[in-house]
Amino acid sequence: MPAITDRDVVRALRPFVRATGPLLDTLRDVDLLGLRDRTVEEGADRTRLERVWDRLARVTVPGTRAWAEADVTARDDFWLDRVGHVVSLIAALPGIGGALADRLPLQSTLGTAGQGLLLSALAGEHGFTSTEDRVRLLAHVLFHRDVDPTPVEADEDRRTEDLTADLKGRSTIKGIGRTLWKLARVLWALEGELDKRPRGRFYHQALGMLPVVGVVGDYFGERSALKRVRSAAYAWFAAESATQ
Numbered sequence: 001m002p003a004i005t006d007r008d009v010v011r012a013l014r015p016f017v018r019a020t021g022p023l024l025d026t027l028r029d030v031d032l033l034g035l036r037d038r039t040v041e042e043g044a045d046r047t048r049l050e051r052v053w054d055r056l057a058r059v060t061v062p063g064t065r066a067w068a069e070a071d072v073t074a075r076d077d078f079w080l081d082r083v084g085h086v087v088s089l090i091a092a093l094p095g096i097g098g099a100l101a102d103r104l105p106l107q108s109t110l111g112t113a114g115q116g117l118l119l120s121a122l123a124g125e126h127g128f129t130s131t132e133d134r135v136r137l138l139a140h141v142l143f144h145r146d147v148d149p150t151p152v153e154a155d156e157d158r159r160t161e162d163l164t165a166d167l168k169g170r171s172t173i174k175g176i177g178r179t180l181w182k183l184a185r186v187l188w189a190l191e192g193e194l195d196k197r198p199r200g201r202f203y204h205q206a207l208g209m210l211p212v213v214g215v216v217g218d219y220f221g222e223r224s225a226l227k228r229v230r231s232a233a234y235a236w237f238a239a240e241s242a243t244q
Contacts, residue, residue, distance in 0.1 A: 087114025
């Protein structure tokens with residue numbers, strides 16, 4: 001297999017990053033039942049239903065008033081804890097097959113896609129919103145490469161449009177799930193690089209070698225890896241801010 005070059009990495013990451021923008025915007029900008037602009041009030045005259053809505057508005061998730069008022073750390077915690085649980089579970093599911101599944105790139109591909117999604121979300125919260133910045137971030141954290149993020153393909157717009165087609169006019173779980181799968185397939189071309197991504201501890205990997213229960217080890221391994229992703233991202237944000 002030919003060696004994967006920096007341009008190959010950029011060719012895969014640019015449509016991935018451009019597609020994660022609409023996906024993350026769908027998650028971040030959703031207005032859950034009108035809770036984002038709800039004014040939370042106090043008083044004994046509040047009805048039970050009104051108090052329920054007030055409690056919901058205080059939950060720090062996208063679409064609530066608490067989210068709109070949350071600081072960057074709280075939002076980062078949401079992406080790591082809430083979204084991280086979902087992407088970790090998806091990446092761990094192939095672990096049911098134990099060591100046999102580890103011979104296939106599916107888990108690494110799904111895990112890398114989930115880590116890339118988290119990195120894009122964190123970048124947005126820290127003010128790194130351009131495609132070029134996010135491509136450099138993902139290449140640095142996931143593949144230990146410092147790349148030139150400029151476009152390398154003329155059909156990039158079409159590829160991005162194809163990746164986000166399932167999000168048009170809707171924000172259903174089904175649409176988001178299909179988009180995640182498409183994003184993972186984009187990274188499949190980087191199979192030789194996927195094992196460079198942050199991984200779980202050695203004991204997570206050892207448990208992941210066992211059939212059936214391997215999914216448990218893989219899940220906790222993916223959760224551990226996401227914490228490393230966050231730390232690496234913070235180091236990159238600090239380094240980039242220091243040079244600006």
